[in-house]
Amino acid sequence: MYPKETPSQTAGPYVHIGLTPNFVGIHGIYDQDLGASPIADGAKGEVVTITGTVRDGAGMVMRDALIETWQADAAGIYPSNDPRGVADPNVSGWARIVADFDSGEWTLRTVKPGRVPAPDGRLMAPHISLWIVARGINIGLQTRLHFEDADNDGCPVLARIEQSDRVATLMAKKTGPSDYRFNIILQGIGETVFFDL
């Protein structure tokens, strides 16, 4: 009756060619890789730097992971398509970040997002949505990054996590005045919560 969504397939090991060609030395096709930063100079709010890794179930740091991030501005408005208003013009809200080929570390420099209401009107904890792809991931993994020192009370999404000790897997840990650490574990002990949304 209705067409079915096109099935996902893994991004594979060469995803960078398509999504960040300049990062792998393919120059001259696009001026620059898309999503280099979710903010521009003058973005309102607290600028923070988040670093992390993605590990697999064998404990190996994944040097081939690619993450896209999407977030609201400091006032909690999304930069495009938000029916509630116009966001800070210096926040695009979207970034494409790749793990370093040697260390596997990724870095996101952004502003802390404001709280956004859930459909029922309750405020969700401030969060950045993440979409993770790599070789061996057959359908992009969706999760959220939160800040351990933010106002996370009453979040209807975090409340859905039945085993409440797993909420900690979604909290970036403060490591400096404006620095956070967020390690993602795909499988096993300390496995990050992923959503079916």
Add this chain to the structure above:
Amino acid sequence: MSQIKPAMGHPAGGRNDARNPLIARDRDWHPAPLAPGYKTSVTRAPQRPLVAMPTTLSEQTGPAFGHGLIGELDNNLILNFTGQPAIGERIIVHGRVTDENGRGVSGTLVEAWQANAGGRYRHKKDGYLAPLDPNFGGCGRTITAEDGSYEFLTIRPGAYPWPNRVNDWRPMHIHLSLFGSGFGQRLITQLYFEGDPLIARCPIVHTIGQDKAIQSLIAPLDMNRAIPMDCLAYRFDVVLRGRRQTVFENRMEGM
């Protein structure tokens, strides 16, 4: 930053109204996260059940890209690397991006990447014997037209062996990445070519359980679109998640 259109917006109550929730994904139709035939998935698939949640504004909104982003040769993989033509079988790959309600998805970014005609990628992690083509970069992008249509001009990628079982070969394929209007619609998939005998043998293809779902990834030869004495064509339509219509002309359902 300037590449992203600020607050593009969609008409209230329209099909892309960000207040409308996304239709739930059919996880039985998509590939299984853990598919033993594809060995790398064994340690990269979550073990715990996914936590189910309805979509929110965080998934119902998403980045928008303007047509201004796209350079003249961006969707021409034959010429976009050096300006000199890449070696291989010249093909058009085209189709329409629609949502699950059958409506064209306009103005959405489609990115493509692929191996060259010999089955080699321009990537430091690819050491396959087949040589690089000095005139082939391997990526392209376009933005869908008003009716959701898109096209690329490229060369048919070669099949290649990959480290999985002893003698596994990837069928000829092109990777495609799509956005839609909400971050929850984000999708990466692969396009295969009608008649390729390696499709049936590929463990990555067979991470998908349902044959109908596999068939939807195989692009048929499209002689109507082939250009005589120039290139063949393959048609590949893509379906992104749709939205449940709960907002009609600015009113919530039932109000």
